Amino acid sequence: MNKSGITKLQAILIIVVVVIAAAGGIAYYFLTQQKPVEVVEIVYWEFGGIGSEHIYMPWLCEQFNKEHPNIKVKWEHKSWMEKRDILISSFITGTAPDIVSQDTGSLGDFVEMGYYVPLDTFPDWEKVKAIFVPEVIETVKYKDHYWGVPTYFDGAPFLAINVDAFKKAGLVDAEGNILIPTTWEELIEYAKKAQEANPGMYGFLFPVPTYNDMVMFEAIVYQNGGRWLDPETGKPVVDDPAWKSVAQLYHDLVHVYKVSPEGVIDTDYYKCIMAFLQGKAAMALGLTWFRCIESEMNITTPFKWVSTLFPINTGKTYPRGKYPTVSMIMDPTTTFYIISASKHREEAWEFIKWIALNGYIDRYGPDAPTGVPILGRAPATYGQWKNQKWRELEPYLTKLYEEGKLFQGAQGIPTFRGIIELLEKHLPDAVKAVILEYKTADEAFRDLQRAAEKIVGAE
Template identity: 25%
Template structure:
C-alpha cells in the first residue's frame, strides 16, 4: 500500500509502497553547520577574479535527501558519483564526503550536527526556509563566488527564491508545482467529463456534492501535517487572502482569511474530505483505492499514479478571486560555519549547471530552473502541463517565521474541525500566533 506525507514543504509529499518511498513536494526543514577541514581561500579566487590564487583544497561535506524511490536509488547514486567525479576533475585537491540523510527526523539530525559542529558544508533548502536561516546567520552569502554569467541562465523567479535582502544565499536545482489531480473514472461515475475539469471553486463544489452523494471523498486534506503549503495556503491565495501583507502586517484573520477557514470547515462538515482530516497525515491511500475524486499532488504524484496504472487527469489551479497554487523551489546552500566556503560554493555551482539539472530533473520528475535545461520534458504532456502551472505557483510564505508559524496555524484549524472554535475564532487565534512569532524576530 502506498502512503503519502505532505512535508511542504513543499511540500512535500512522501509515498511508500513496500520498500519504496516517493517524496513530493519535496521539500524539508534543513539546518546545518560544517565541521569539515580545509582552507577557505579569498572569495572569488576560482571564478574569474583578478590575480592568481590557489585552487580550493581540503574537504567538504554534502548532505542531500532521497529524491527518488528506492527502485531508482541506484540511478541517483550514479548521478551523485558523476557530479563528484566532475567536481574532482576540476578541483582535485578537494575531498567530497557525500551523505544521503532521510527526510524523517532530519531536523533533529541537522540541529544536532549544528550544535556539535559536525554538519555539512552544502545542504538543501526551500524558499520559506532561506529567510529564516539567513536571518539566524546559518547560511553563507554566495555573491563573492558568483559572476553575472553564473546567474544569467536561471529562471528569474527560481533564482529570486534564494535571495534575501539583495544577497544570493542559494542556487536552485528544481522547481515543483502542485495542483488537484483527478481520478478520471470517478469523474465519469459522477456524471462529469474528465476533459472539462473545474476551474473555479463553484464548479469544484458542484462536483464535490456529486462525489459525496456517490460515497466518494471530493479531495484530501492532511490536517495533521504541520505544513500549510499543501492545505491552507493555496485555498487562502485563491480566495484573495494571505498570511502577511506586503508591508509585513498580519492579515490572516481578514475577511478572505476567515472565509477560507469557513470553507475548510464546510468541506469537513459536508464530508468532502475524510473524517480523519484532523489527525491524518496521509490520505493518499484513499485516492489509490478509488475512494477519493481528487488528490493534491505534483510531478512525483504522477510517477506513482503511472506505476499504479491509475486513470488520472491533471486539473488547473482553482480560482475564487485569484488563480494560484503552491510550488516550491529546491536549492542548495553553503553553511556559514563552513571552513571551506569557496570549495563548497563551487560544488553548488557545478551541481546546478545545465547538464546536471537535466539529469537530476529527468530522474526525479521535477522542473529544471535553468532555461537551457527546459527541454527535458518535451514530449511528456503531463509534465508540460505541470510546468505551465508553475506560472501561477507561489513559494509559500517568505518570512523568517515561515516555518515556525505552520504548526500553530494547523493547530487552530484542527481545533476548528473538532468543533472547539468557530472559523472566526480559529483565524483570529492563528493570526495572533503569527504576530507573536514575528515579535520574536524583531
C-alpha cells in the first residue's frame, strides 16, 4: 500500500481532473477574448475642390470610420489639372484607389477604358437616386448605366454682373432693378455702356486657355444650337455655324466692340473671376461657382453682384446652329465613382451610400456640419434646394428653379471618348487662332473638324 494513502487509480484520476481543468481554463480564456476586428482600408482620392471641401471630405471620412469600425476610409487630395494622367498612371502601376471624386465630363472616357463600376448594380441604388433632382442625376448616366453619385453641379454658361456698375451706367428698369441681358445684342450693348460709364473697367471678361474655359465655350455653343457629335450618326459636327459664331463673338468683343482685352487668350477662369471680383469688369463669363472663388480667396467684394444664365443668340447678328438650344450644361465636378480595380467594392459603396442617405449631400453647402460653409456649388438634391442660406445668396437661380426654368432645356456635359483631348488642346487652339486673327473662324473650325474626326474615328 502507498504510504501517502493514495492508490494508483486515485492518482490517475487526480491527474486527469487537473488536466481537464487546465484545458478548460485555457479554452475559456481564448473563447472569452475579443477577436480583433478585421479592418478593410478604402483609399479615396478627391480631385480638385476648394479649401472648405478639403475640410468637409476628411471630416466625412472620420465620421464614417467612427461608425464603421470594420472599414477605414483614407482620404487623399489630388491635383485637378493632372487628374487624367494621375488616374491612368495608377492603373498602369497597380496603385489605383478604391474611390475617386471628379467631374462627369470625363465619364465617357473612363467608362470606355473600363475604369469605373456601374453603381446602379448595388443594393439601395434607387434610394440614393431618389434624393437628387432628376436632371442632375442624369448627368452620371452613360450607356444605360449610372456610374456616380454627385454632391452638387457646376452649370454653364453663366454670367456675373456688377450691380453697382450697371446702375452707374443707367442700366436699370423703372423700379431701379438692373437690366439682365437676355440676348447677345444686349450683352454687347450693356457691356459698351457699362465700360463707358465706369472708367478703368472692361465691359466683359471671358477666359480662354484651359479645359474649364473651353467648357464655358462649349456650353455657349450648345446653347447656340451646336453639338460635338451628331446625335444620330455619332460623327463630329464642329465645322458648323454654331461653333464659328461663338468664336467670332469672342473675336468681336476684343477687336470690334473693344469691351474685352486682348489678354483674354492668357486669362483662365480663375484670373477672369478674380478680375471681376476686384471691380475690373462689369460682367464676366463663368459657371455657377463664382462664390467658390470669392470664398476661397476670402475676398470681401466692395460692390453688389449677381449671377444668372448667359444670354441667348437670337440669330439676328450671328448665325445659329441647327440643333435644339441647350439652356445649360451641368457638370457635377465632385462626383463619387468606384474604381474597377478595387478589391473592396461593397465597402466602397457602403461609404458612398452612407454619405447620400444620411443627409451629408443635403448639407454640402452653406450649412456644412464642419462649420466651414461651402459656397458657390449649385444644389444637386431636393434637400440642398431647401437651404435658406443658398436661396438668399443666389436669388436669381432660386427664382429660375422655383419657376421650373433653370433645368428647362438643360443637359449633362457632353462626354465621349476623346473629348478631354479636344477640350484641353484642339478647341483652345482654334479659339485662340480666331481671336489672334491667325485664322478665320471658317479655317479654324475646319481644322478642328479634321482633328475631331481623327480622334473620334479612332474609337
